[in-house]
Amino acid sequence: MVHVDYNYTFVFGSVLVAIIVCYVAISMEQLIFKETYKHFEKLILIISSLILGFAIWSMHFVGMFACHLPEGHSFNLGLTALSYVIAAVASLFALWLTSRSTLPVPRLVIGSVLMGLGISGMHYTGMMGLVIQNHRLIYDPLIVVFSVLIAVSGSGLAFFLFFKYKNAIGKKLGLKLAIAITMALSIVGMHYTGMAATTFSSSHHSPILMGYEAGQGLLLFTIIFVTSLILVAGFCVAVLELRLEERNQALSQLNKELAGLATKDNLTKLPNRLFLVDYAQIIFADHRLKDQKIAFLYLDLDRFKSVNDAFGHHIGDQLLIQMANRIHIRLNDRTKFFRVGGDEFLLIIENSSAEEAIQLAEEILLQVQETYLITGKEINISASVGVAMYPEHGGNLQDLLINADAAMLLSKEQGRNTYTLFNYTSEQNEAKSQSKLINDLYKAVDDQQFVLFYQPKFTINQEICGVEALIRWQHPTMGLLTPQMFINGAEKTGLIIPMGYWALEQACKQIREWVDTKVAFYPIAVNLSAIQFENKKLFSTLENLIEKYAIQPDHLIIEITESTAMRHIDMSIRTFERLREMGIQIAIDDFGTGHSSFLYLKDLPVDELKIDRGFIVNLVPGSKEEIILESIIQLATKLGLRVTAEGVETPQQAAILHRLGCHQLQGYLLGTPVSVDHLSIYKETHHFV
Numbered sequence: 061m062v063h064v065d066y067n068y069t070f071v072f073g074s075v076l077v078a079i080i081v082c083y084v085a086i087s088m089e090q091l092i093f094k095e096t097y098k099h100f101e102k103l104i105l106i107i108s109s110l111i112l113g114f115a116i117w118s119m120h121f122v123g124m125f126a127c128h129l130p131e132g133h134s135f136n137l138g139l140t141a142l143s144y145v146i147a148a149v150a151s152l153f154a155l156w157l158t159s160r161s162t163l164p165v166p167r168l169v170i171g172s173v174l175m176g177l178g179i180s181g182m183h184y185t186g187m188m189g190l191v192i193q194n195h196r197l198i199y200d201p202l203i204v205v206f207s208v209l210i211a212v213s214g215s216g217l218a219f220f221l222f223f224k225y226k227n228a229i230g231k232k233l234g235l236k237l238a239i240a241i242t243m244a245l246s247i248v249g250m251h252y253t254g255m256a257a258t259t260f261s262s263s264h265h266s267p268i269l270m271g272y273e274a275g276q277g278l279l280l281f282t283i284i285f286v287t288s289l290i291l292v293a294g295f296c297v298a299v300l301e302l303r304l305e306e307r308n309q310a311l312s313q314l315n316k317e318l319a320g321l322a323t324k325d326n327l328t329k330l331p332n333r334l335f336l337v338d339y340a341q342i343i344f345a346d347h348r349l350k351d352q353k354i355a356f357l358y359l360d361l362d363r364f365k366s367v368n369d370a371f372g373h374h375i376g377d378q379l380l381i382q383m384a385n386r387i388h389i390r391l392n393d394r395t396k397f398f399r400v401g402g403d404e405f406l407l408i409i410e411n412s413s414a415e416e417a418i419q420l421a422e423e424i425l426l427q428v429q430e431t432y433l434i435t436g437k438e439i440n441i442s443a444s445v446g447v448a449m450y451p452e453h454g455g456n457l458q459d460l461l462i463n464a465d466a467a468m469l470l471s472k473e474q475g476r477n478t479y480t481l482f483n484y485t486s487e488q489n490e491a492k493s494q495s496k497l498i499n500d501l502y503k504a505v506d507d508q509q510f511v512l513f514y515q516p517k518f519t520i521n522q523e524i525c526g527v528e529a530l531i532r533w534q535h536p537t538m539g540l541l542t543p544q545m546f547i548n549g550a551e552k553t554g555l556i557i558p559m560g561y562w563a564l565e566q567a568c569k570q571i572r573e574w575v576d577t578k579v580a581f582y583p584i585a586v587n588l589s590a591i592q593f594e595n596k597k598l599f600s601t602l603e604n605l606i607e608k609y610a611i612q613p614d615h616l617i618i619e620i621t622e623s624t625a626m627r628h629i630d631m632s633i634r635t636f637e638r639l640r641e642m643g644i645q646i647a648i649d650d651f652g653t654g655h656s657s658f659l660y661l662k663d664l665p666v667d668e669l670k671i672d673r674g675f676i677v678n679l680v681p682g683s684k685e686e687i688i689l690e691s692i693i694q695l696a697t698k699l700g701l702r703v704t705a706e707g708v709e710t711p712q713q714a715a716i717l718h719r720l721g722c723h724q725l726q727g728y729l730l731g732t733p734v735s736v737d738h739l740s741i742y743k744e745t746h747h748f749v
Contacts, residue, residue: 075119075244075245077115077119079240079241079244083237083240105152105156106152109149109151110148110151112147112148112151112243113144113145113149113150113151113178113182114144114147114148115243115244116147116178116182117144117182117186119244119247119248119251135190135191136188136189136190136191137189138189139185139186139188139189140186142185142189143181143182143185144182146178146182146185147178147181147182149178150174150175150177150179150181151175151178153171153174168216168220168223171215171216171219172212172213172215172216175212175219176209176210176211176213176214176215176246177208177211177212179247179250180207180208180211180254183250183251183254184254187254187258198259199257199258199259200256200257200259201257202257203253203256204254204257206257207249207250207253207254207257208250210246210249210250211247211250214242214243214249215246217242217246218246221238221242323335327377327380327381327399328380328384330384330388330397330405331396331397331398331399332398332399332400333398333400336400336406336457337457339396339408340408343408343410344450344457347411350411352410352411353411353413353414353449354408354410354411354412354449354450355407355409355413355414355416355417355420355447355448355449355450356407356408356447356449356450356461356464357406357408357409357420357421357445357446357447357464358405358406358445358446358447358464358465358467358468359405359406359407359424359428359443359445359468360403360404360405360443360445361383361403361428361442362442362444362472362477363476364379364403364441367379367439367441371437371439375434375435375439378434379432379434379439379441380403382432382434383428383432383441384397384405386427386428387407387427387428391407394409394411394412395407395408395409395420396410400461406461407420412449414447414449414481417449417481418447421445421479424445425442425443425478425479428441428443429441429477442476442477443477444468444469444472444476444477444479445468445471445478445479446463446465446467446469446470446480446482447464447467447479447480447482448460448463448464448467448482449482453482463482464482466482467481468480497545497549498546498549498552498553500535501549501550501553501555502553502555505559505562508562509533509534509535510532510533510559510562511532511534511735512530512531512532512566512736513530513532513733513735514527514528514584514733514734514735514736515527515528515530515726515732515733516726516730516731516739516742517724518726518731519723519725520718520723520724520725522730524580525724526582526585527581527582527584527585527739529566529567529570529584529586531563551590551591554591556589556591557592557595560586561592561597561601563586563587564586564602564605565605567584567616568605568606568608568611569609570584571609571611571615571616572609572610575611575612575615581742582616583614583616583617583645584615584617585618585647586617586618586619587619587620588620590621590624593620594628594631599639602639602642603642606642613642616645617644617645617646617667618639618644618645618646619648619649619670620632620648621648621649621650622648622649622651622652622653623650623653625664626660629660632664633663633665636665636666637665640665646666646667646668647666647669647704648664648666649670650670651670651671652672652675652688652692653672661696661699662699667701668701668702669701669702670705670726671689671703671705671706671722672706673706675688676705676707676708676709676727677707677709679712679717680716686716686720689716689722690720693720693721694721697723702723703722703723704723704725705722705724705725705726705727707727708725708727708728708730709727709728709729711729713727713729714729
């Protein structure tokens, strides 16, 4: 057995040849990605594969020359040529796969396998072309498989780096050199590992030559083996990174889709308010520079709730979809259509004018009116449109939406199925101010910016017989506001419920304080709105407050307006009976302003009637008001009810009411609403009942 050594000049020469030729092949393939050479893509791929195949082939034969082969060896020309063809064809397919715009993991693996098999096929075909007289080649299967894996892994790592190179911004020269070195090492690693798997045996079965058995051969094999392990590890890392990158891209795409869904209405697929905010910022900036106008058309369907109630919400949804599609397909590229609410839509026309906006509003109204056929039903509906112009009617999205909405509401007041161009009228300014006040009301409820004023009630003999609690809003900038300025807004927003319960608790707390100090200003009358009167938590709240402050229930009077009591008469009777069972007194406020009240008065379990001030203001002897009041007072007295007249401001009014038999008086003549601190002045000037 003869130990083999290598000529290291040729070994390093084989590595250098592989690196240089691989670098040339990569540089050649890069021409594909330049627009100038796009038409020559196939030709460039063929030339690159021929060069890369030559890199594999030349390295093999330079490496063979580095090995001291026995005398009398030669190469079979046909197999030698075939080995080059195998390398070139494998390179062609591998380069084509990896030159695509994306490199998913399956494509990377396929390209790596093709390239690795090409390198291995070239090597072992070339080895078949090696002819040594009276000798034959024996291969170690395990090392052969290992050599193929080195070729596949090294190729995969090189292709991964190559794909990164295409998308790299800087350091391209270094990255391209790294690709060439990686590819060269995969070729070199495969070659010398393959040589380690090869044994030359004589015809007499006596091995005379074995690669890498000892000495320098073993050292070279060790170096190649370690390098190959690095290539395999690098390939595994490359595959993992590519998988991670694919998942990141998929996640990024999913995030984009989710972001798109977040800015799109689920039902009509139109852009929603979230998209509107970003879109408005862009067009405002653009049109501000160009000094152009933008039209905002706020569209609201008329009586859409009736459609839902009559046909069902599924029909209403289909109506919205058909209406949105009907309008959307007729818009141009300067117009954007949004769904901003349930049945509310917004059209924005860039670089527009008021005349164009009005013309489009008229067209839209006609389109909306056309009959809709939904599940065999013919549905007819109309719309109201409000128009506001940027920058004339607002310099930001919020102001423009408020003004366009105000104009739309005016269209509804004018009979619906029409449009209105916004203009700054006193009514609209008042509505805008009211909107701001409602906005402030939310903070007022959270911060409890309210106080209770008390207006005393008097008997005919001018003795104090209780007080009425009247809420005031201590606004941070506008000062003390009366209920007329904010009660309607509180009822619209539902804030009247927490406000009402706050007033009830303050009244109960005040009763407790007066009982402890033996000041008999009670009972305290507290007004309840219709919303609070019908609230499910009313009874439990009252029970808790009475228990919490340990007060007598009859020291509290609940006042309900006549219109509220008559709205749902059966429910009102049940509520009054429950309050009566709790021991709380009940008063009907603003009596005489409703309708059919005399019909139900006998059935209402109440304690007091408060005559509306409308009957008092023009009260003079012999007037019709006197006749009406006389009838009311006599009827209430016979029914066992206590009668209180509100709004008494003159001695003459007080005298007439005294003569008619009214039990209690309330008004500016006797006492104005004051804070609890100022209420003490009445202790010295009046007696208590």
